[in-house]
Amino acid sequence: xxxxxxxxxxxxxxxxxxxxxxxxxxxxxxxxxxxxxxxxxxxxxxxxxxxxxxxxxxxxxxxxxxxxxxxxxxxxxxxxxxxxxxxxxxxxxxxxxxxxxxxxxxxxxxxxxxxxxxxxxxxxxxxxxxxxxxxxxxxxxxx
Numbered sequence: 385x386x387x388x389x390x391x392x393x394x395x396x397x398x399x400x401x402x403x404x405x406x407x408x409x410x411x412x413x414x415x416x417x418x419x420x421x422x423x424x425x426x427x428x429x430x431x432x433x434x435x436x437x438x439x440x441x442x443x444x445x446x447x448x449x450x451x452x453x454x455x456x457x458x459x460x461x462x463x464x465x466x467x468x469x470x471x472x473x474x475x476x477x478x479x480x481x482x483x484x485x486x487x488x489x490x491x492x493x494x495x496x497x498x499x500x501x502x503x504x505x506x507x508x509x510x511x512x513x514x515x516x517x518x519x520x521x522x523x524x525x526x527x
Contacts, residue, residue, distance in 0.1 A: 386404065387452075427444055
C-alpha cells in the first residue's frame with residue numbers, strides 16, 4: 385500500500401516511502417520475492433481489506449517500482465531502481481528524508497545548475513537562420 389501511494393504522491397513523499405520500503409525489504413528478505421516477479425497481468429492484492437491474510441500480499445508483486453522507474457524526478461528513479469537489488473549497502477537513515485520539501489528539492493536542483501559550466505561548442509547566434517539560408521536576411525537580428 386505504501387509504494388502504491390507513491391504513484392500519486394509528491395517527490396518528497398516518494399523518497400521517504402521508498403527509503404522506508406527499502407529498509408523493510410532489507411530487514412525481511414523473505415519478502416524480496418515481491419520485487420522479482422515479472423509477467424503478471426493481474427495484481428491479486430486486495431486493497432479494500434484490512435486483514436493481511438485476505439489481502440493476498442505475498443501473491444502480488446511490487447509492480448509500482450517499475451512505474452516509479454519512469455518518474456520525472458531523478459532521485460525517485462534512482463531509489464526505485466535500487467530497491468531489491470542491493471543488499472550490501474547500509475539501511476537508509478529515514479531522518480534524512482523527513483526534512484525533504486519542495487523548497488529543498490528546488491534549491492538542490494538550482495545549485496546543481498549553478499555549478500555547471502557552459503557548453504564548449506556554443507556559439508552566439510547571429511539570427512534565426514544559418515547565414516547561407518534563403519531566409520537568413522528576412523528575419524536577421526539587427527546589428
